[in-house]
Amino acid sequence: MNEHDSEIMAGMLEEIGYERKERRQDAEVLIINTCSVRENADKRFFGTLGQLKHRHEDDPDLIVCVCGCMMQQKHVVDTIDQKYPWVDIVFGTNNMHRLPHLLNDLLQSRENGEEKPEREIWDKAEGIIEGLPSERLFRCKALVNIMYGCNNFCTYCIVPYTRGRERSRSPEEILKEICALAEDGVREVMLLGQNVNSYSGEWPCGRKCDFAGLIREIAEIDGIERIRFMTSHPKDISDDLISLFRTCPKLCKNIHLPVQAGSDDVLKRMNRHYTRDMYLEEIRKLREAAPDITISTDIIVGFPGETEEDFQKTLDLVNEVRYDSAFTFLYSKRRGTPAEKYDDQIADEVMHERFDRLVDAIDTISAEKNKAYEGRVERVLVEGPSKRDKRTYAGRTDGFKLVNFTADEDHTGEFVNVRITKGRTFSLEGDLVEE
Ligand code: SF4
Known part of the structure; x- marks a missing residue:
């Protein structure tokens, strides 16, 4: 979500004459787009601001903007005002579209010699702003909220x-955006939402459109060959959506289905609204619909009150599902959330020890699953050359496996066939199969 917000901000700035710089030191405007999901990101943000202080003092033309989820928390903005008052512009997730105006106001106040920092945070979004430009990171694929x-x-x-x-955005606006992307050469779209399964759009005639219905509409668009989505809440995944993995060839056989924990007690305290058995039943249905489907997940280790027995249930679940990959997180206390006040927080060393065991189990399974790809020919959408070696290209399979292969010609943005020669823990290697 943040990555796409950054693309939109880059698009807005490009429209008013700015261009993206690869190196931070070459930029006249620096925008730090923050994430508040984990404490580590908070720390990195303040560390980055600390590093920028001297540069800001030395360069009167530099403009430092900060935005993103962290700015929606009052204590963060208060800290910026107290410790980093020199930050030029602060705005939140609900008024991201205001960036060009805020920049313009700042520049005008500088010109008038009465510079004052811009602070604009909206508590609520005022509807959905449509038609914002976006400067995509990839030519061939796009993120679509x-x-x-x-x-x-x-x-x-x-x-x-x-x-x-x-x-939810209206299906009409989403389809309009994706049609324009297809005309611009995009072959793959990733549909984004915190919980795409509860998408509920409305056509101009008032007819409702659910998530499965939206995918069916998108699949009709010429030029779009792959559809993905992220993220799905297990409690809301519908049988209709699962059936699309069988019937809709454009829907990639890949799903990210965060489980978070394998113990019903922990799931309940997390307020996840599903049990381990309900989750496993969804996995069974997905594999029945698409036996080759790749599945990834998110898991939190060390949630308050997690016992060794609870953790074992998570390990058991990982071994039962055999995920292709998983994002694993140490539980991170977030200010203002109910779990912050739970009095049975887990000691750091216990969390780390469990975390290491979990990562070992996941990596072993990922490596085994990737090894099974050796000898197979996979259709890969090429994302571009590697930064280190211009003859090495990276792309993704339908199942979202990262594939690295060498080629003499640039195939960026094209589909190619790659014979997999090596399955590693986090990626596959292969040789281009000439057509
Ligand atoms: S579903 Fe839960 S974990 Fe995901 S964004 Fe919503 S509150 Fe957060």
């Missing part, structure tokens, strides 16, 4: 407080 916010209030999560309640 279909909804914003979240209504779920998992007890560890800050997102409903920083991104607000669920708002």
